[in-house]
Amino acid sequence: MDKPKVKIFLVDDHPLVREWLTNLIHQQPDLVVCGESEDAPHALQEISVTKPDVAIVDISLKRGSGIELIKNLKALHPGVAVIVLSMHDERLYAERALRAGARGYIMKRETAKKVIAAIRQVLDGKVYMSENLAAIFAEKFVDGRLLTSGSLVERLSDRELETFQLLGKGYETRQVAEMMNVSMKTVQAHCAHIKEKLKLTNAAELLREAVRWQENNPTN
Amino acid sequence: MRFVKQLEQRSRIVFITTALLIVAIIGFVDYLTGFETSFSVFYLLAIGLAAWFVGRGSAIFVSILSVAVSLGGDLARGAHFSSPLVPAWNAIILIAFYLVVVWLLAILRSLQRELEARVQQRTVALQEEITERERLERELLEISEREQRRIGQDLHDSLCQHLTGTTLAVQVLEEKLAARNLPEAADANQVVELVEEGINLSRKLAKGLYPVDMEADGLMLALEEYATTSSELFKVSCRFECDLPVLIHDAATAGHLYRIAQEAVGNAIKHGKAENILIRLDASEEGTTLSIKDDGAGLPEPLPKDRGMGLRIMAHRSGMIGGKFNARRDETGGTLVTCELCAEPNSEKLRRG
Numbered sequence: 001m002d003k004p005k006v007k008i009f010l011v012d013d014h015p016l017v018r019e020w021l022t023n024l025i026h027q028q029p030d031l032v033v034c035g036e037s038e039d040a041p042h043a044l045q046e047i048s049v050t051k052p053d054v055a056i057v058d059i060s061l062k063r064g065s066g067i068e069l070i071k072n073l074k075a076l077h078p079g080v081a082v083i084v085l086s087m088h089d090e091r092l093y094a095e096r097a098l099r100a101g102a103r104g105y106i107m108k109r110e111t112a113k114k115v116i117a118a119i120r121q122v123l124d125g126k127v128y129m130s131e132n133l134a135a136i137f138a139e140k141f142v143d144g145r146l147l148t149s150g151s152l153v154e155r156l157s158d159r160e161l162e163t164f165q166l167l168g169k170g171y172e173t174r175q176v177a178e179m180m181n182v183s184m185k186t187v188q189a190h191c192a193h194i195k196e197k198l199k200l201t202n203a204a205e206l207l208r209e210a211v212r213w214q215e216n217n218p219t220n
Numbered sequence: 221m222r223f224v225k226q227l228e229q230r231s232r233i234v235f236i237t238t239a240l241l242i243v244a245i246i247g248f249v250d251y252l253t254g255f256e257t258s259f260s261v262f263y264l265l266a267i268g269l270a271a272w273f274v275g276r277g278s279a280i281f282v283s284i285l286s287v288a289v290s291l292g293g294d295l296a297r298g299a300h301f302s303s304p305l306v307p308a309w310n311a312i313i314l315i316a317f318y319l320v321v322v323w324l325l326a327i328l329r330s331l332q333r334e335l336e337a338r339v340q341q342r343t344v345a346l347q348e349e350i351t352e353r354e355r356l357e358r359e360l361l362e363i364s365e366r367e368q369r370r371i372g373q374d375l376h377d378s379l380c381q382h383l384t385g386t387t388l389a390v391q392v393l394e395e396k397l398a399a400r401n402l403p404e405a406a407d408a409n410q411v412v413e414l415v416e417e418g419i420n421l422s423r424k425l426a427k428g429l430y431p432v433d434m435e436a437d438g439l440m441l442a443l444e445e446y447a448t449t450s451s452e453l454f455k456v457s458c459r460f461e462c463d464l465p466v467l468i469h470d471a472a473t474a475g476h477l478y479r480i481a482q483e484a485v486g487n488a489i490k491h492g493k494a495e496n497i498l499i500r501l502d503a504s505e506e507g508t509t510l511s512i513k514d515d516g517a518g519l520p521e522p523l524p525k526d527r528g529m530g531l532r533i534m535a536h537r538s539g540m541i542g543g544k545f546n547a548r549r550d551e552t553g554g555t556l557v558t559c560e561l562c563a564e565p566n567s568e569k570l571r572r573g
Binding site: 014110115167173 | 376423440460503
């Protein structure tokens with residue numbers, strides 16, 4: 001008897017993409033699309049029923065965000081490997097998606113050739129990402145910037161850590177200054193030190209890092 | 221003229237009192253100097269005052285009073301005439317003269333009032349026109365912004381997705397061809413690549429039309445990307461500096477700030493021939509400041525018309541988001557463009573977490 005086919009679930013708000021993704025997947029003898037959805041709540045419901053092996057998820061959906069869906073899937077259905085297939089630039093979203101629990105990130109502009117490869121790689125238990133993205137991550141790793149959530153943050157002083165946490169919680173700089181009872185200049189100095197210690201190049205990166213750290217350490 | 225305008229605001233009683241007072245004083249002096257010297261011209265001061273500020277009736281009254289006072293004074297000092305008809309004749313001549321003056325002044329006054337009223341009407345009309353034009357300019361800007369955003373979003377959401385579907389379809393075709401060992405599979409592969417290039421192109425187009433991502437940190441990211449692309453594209457050094465994270469929660473505000481930066485950088489390169497441009501986004505207790513500084517030729521004086529338009533639009537954008545706009549020649553010779561946004565006074569967001 002044949003090996004059971006690998007089940008794939010599609011979450012994308014564009015019908016044409018779903019349709020041809022299905023056709024493409026069905027051309028593979030061992031893959032089958034077991035269901036599709038255009039929004040997050042429906043997808044979550046369907047996935048509990050169809051129990052796919054892989055879910056291909058777009059970040060922007062009709063209702064709900066793809067990133068939230070990935071987090072929910074990771075919590076509720078850890079067996080489902082999620083691959084993000086998005087129009088959004090990988091430099092901005094891949095890290096966030098992977099940290100939320102995705103096993104792969106494909107940009108739609110390179111979908112066609114990569115999607116089957118990505119499915120196979122993820123099924124092998126590996127993480128899939130483009131060469132560009134892998135190079136960016138490698139560079140960050142070499143610079144020590146990927147270690148932020150762990151050891152690097154420990155180098156921050158108490159006040160710097162407080163600043164970092166408040167920024168991560170989504171407070172604006174002015175509010176951080178107010179809450180810490182210091183001037184903006186002081187917050188600015190803290191930020192400069194944080195950037196230096198965490199090897200961040202700019203304020204946008206500092207903020208992203210702070211938010212991510214906060215997400216991973218919600219008890220702080 | 222302004223002094224007269226201010227005087228006109230005062231009450232009539234003040235003027236009538238002043239006029240009577242003047243008549244009294246001049247009458248007294250007239251009396252002291254005796255009947256041989258004539259003071260009749262000086263009474264015109266009081267008459268003119270009454271005619272201009274009070275009205276024709278009181279002016280006539282003051283005229284007659286003046287003549288009476290003058291004549292009474294002369295008689296009191298013992299002036300004697302060969303016939304009683306002489307002082308009467310003199311008085312009538314004087315009154316006639318005064319009345320002519322009153323009449324002339326009254327005509328002048330009414331002409332002036334008419335003119336004033338007309339100027340006021342025109343001013344109101346003009347002001348309405350200006351308001352209307354400003355509204356139209358604002359609307360124009362809003363429409364172009366909205367349309368650009370819509371086209372950008374459509375490009376990104378619909379066209380790019382459609383093209384993605386197309387690449388998938390061609391990929392399916394390629395695999396089918398390959399399965400039958402047909403050489404056309406290579407062509408199909410090429411089509412996939414072409415369509416993928418198309419996706420890239422329309423993404424870039426969409427980015428130009430709708431540059432700022434909806435999220436609060438979108439402006440920082442967008443400006444950073446813009447600085448990098450400008451540096452590459454125009455072979456200049458365009459840097460973005462931002463010491464503190466600046467979050468702009470309102471997407472429209474972020475969009476306008478981005479466009480201001482874009483226009484300022486464009487001007488710096490195109491008109492100022494600048495080589496170094498620095499875009500800064502600063503947060504302070506007072507609020508958020510966007511500044512664009514360059515080392516180019518600076519703003520020319522006077523501004524050519526086409527450049528004035530660009531500056532006006534920047535100022536408009538700034539006005540629309542409640543910002544304070546300024547573009548001036550920098551101490552170092554280049555141009556410095558700033559847009560200051562006041563901090564929101566409430567701290568409600570502070571309590572949300």
